[in-house]
Amino acid sequence: MAKATKKQALGRGLSALLKDPENDIQSVSDKNADKVIGNVVELDVESIEVNPFQPRSNFNDESLQELASSIRELGIIQPITVRKLDFNKFQLVSGERRFRASKIVGLETIPAYIRIANDQESLEMALVENIQRQDLDPIEIALSYQRLIDEVKVTQEKLSDRVGKKRSTITNYLRLLKLHPIIQTGMRDGFVSMGHGRALINIEKKKDQINIYEKIVSDGLSVRETERLVKSYKEAKIEKDPSKKAALTKEVPNFVTKGIDALKSHLSAKVDVTTSANGKGKIVIPFHSKEEFQRLRKLLTGD
Incomplete structure (x- = not known):
C-alpha cells in the first residue's frame, strides 16, 4: 500500500510540474521532459479531450456503468494514454471507456501516461493500440485497417508487420466493408458473426445479400448453414441463367x-x-x- 501511495504522490507532483508555465514541455528535448514523458501523471479530467481518431464508435451504456462502479470501488487500475497538445491540454490516445466511466463517477483527476506525438503519429498510435483490443467488433477493426491504409499511407504488407497480423487476416477484415451497410450494422450489433459476413461477401448483389441476411437472422442459421445457403443460391443463379452457365x-x-x-x-x-x-x-x-x-x-x- 505504501508503494501505491508513493506512486500517486509522484503523479501529483508531476501534475503540478505540468501546470507550471515555466515548465511547458513541448518536446522530448525540453527541460524536465524525461520526468513526465512515459510516466504516470495525475491529470485534471477537464484538461483532456477525446480523440477524433478513436476507432471505437459504440459504447455500451450498461458496460460503461459497470466499469464506473468498478472505478468507484477500486479506482483506475490501468492508466489511460494521452498526448500533449498545448499548455495543460491533452488528447486521449487510448482508454476512452475508462475516461468516460471516470466522468460518470465524477472523478476530477485521472492517471495517464503522457506522450508527445503529431497528428499523424497520434492517428497511428490510436488505431494500432485499439486494434489490439479484444472487444472491438469486426467492422470497427476493418474500418481501423482502412484508415491506416488511407490516412497513414501504409500497404497491407507493412500494416501486417505493424499490427502483428497475417496479411490474409487483414484482407478478410477489409472485405467486410463491401457488405451492405445493414449487414455491417447487424455485425456490429452482434446479430451475425464475421463468419456469416465472410460467406455473404460472395453474393454480388446487395439486395440478395439482404435477403439471405434476413433469413440468417430469422432462422438463426450457423456459419456452416449460411455457407451452404450461399452455395445453393449461386448454383441456382447459374442454372437459371444459361449465359452464366x-x-x-x-x-x-x-x-x-x-x-x-x-x-x-x-x-x-x-x-x-x-x-x-x-x-x-x-x-x-x-x-x-x-x-x-x-x-x-x-x-x-x-x-
Missing part, C-alpha cells in the same frame, strides 16, 4: 493458359481453372491427404 465452361483466356503451367510446376499438383465472360475466374487445387494439404499450404502461404 456457358461462361463458366468457356475457353480459358491466354493469360491464364500461359500462367497455369508455371503454377502447376511450382505446386507439383493438378490445378483446375474456370473463367467467366467478365474476366473473373476460380482456381481449384485438389488434394488427397492431410500431408498433401499441408505441403500445398506451406507453398502458398510461405509458413
Whole structure:
C-alpha cells in the first residue's frame, strides 16, 4: 500500500510540474521532459479531450456503468494514454471507456501516461493500440485497417508487420466493408458473426445479400448453414441463367493458359481453372491427404 501511495504522490507532483508555465514541455528535448514523458501523471479530467481518431464508435451504456462502479470501488487500475497538445491540454490516445466511466463517477483527476506525438503519429498510435483490443467488433477493426491504409499511407504488407497480423487476416477484415451497410450494422450489433459476413461477401448483389441476411437472422442459421445457403443460391443463379452457365465452361483466356503451367510446376499438383465472360475466374487445387494439404499450404502461404 505504501508503494501505491508513493506512486500517486509522484503523479501529483508531476501534475503540478505540468501546470507550471515555466515548465511547458513541448518536446522530448525540453527541460524536465524525461520526468513526465512515459510516466504516470495525475491529470485534471477537464484538461483532456477525446480523440477524433478513436476507432471505437459504440459504447455500451450498461458496460460503461459497470466499469464506473468498478472505478468507484477500486479506482483506475490501468492508466489511460494521452498526448500533449498545448499548455495543460491533452488528447486521449487510448482508454476512452475508462475516461468516460471516470466522468460518470465524477472523478476530477485521472492517471495517464503522457506522450508527445503529431497528428499523424497520434492517428497511428490510436488505431494500432485499439486494434489490439479484444472487444472491438469486426467492422470497427476493418474500418481501423482502412484508415491506416488511407490516412497513414501504409500497404497491407507493412500494416501486417505493424499490427502483428497475417496479411490474409487483414484482407478478410477489409472485405467486410463491401457488405451492405445493414449487414455491417447487424455485425456490429452482434446479430451475425464475421463468419456469416465472410460467406455473404460472395453474393454480388446487395439486395440478395439482404435477403439471405434476413433469413440468417430469422432462422438463426450457423456459419456452416449460411455457407451452404450461399452455395445453393449461386448454383441456382447459374442454372437459371444459361449465359452464366456457358461462361463458366468457356475457353480459358491466354493469360491464364500461359500462367497455369508455371503454377502447376511450382505446386507439383493438378490445378483446375474456370473463367467467366467478365474476366473473373476460380482456381481449384485438389488434394488427397492431410500431408498433401499441408505441403500445398506451406507453398502458398510461405509458413
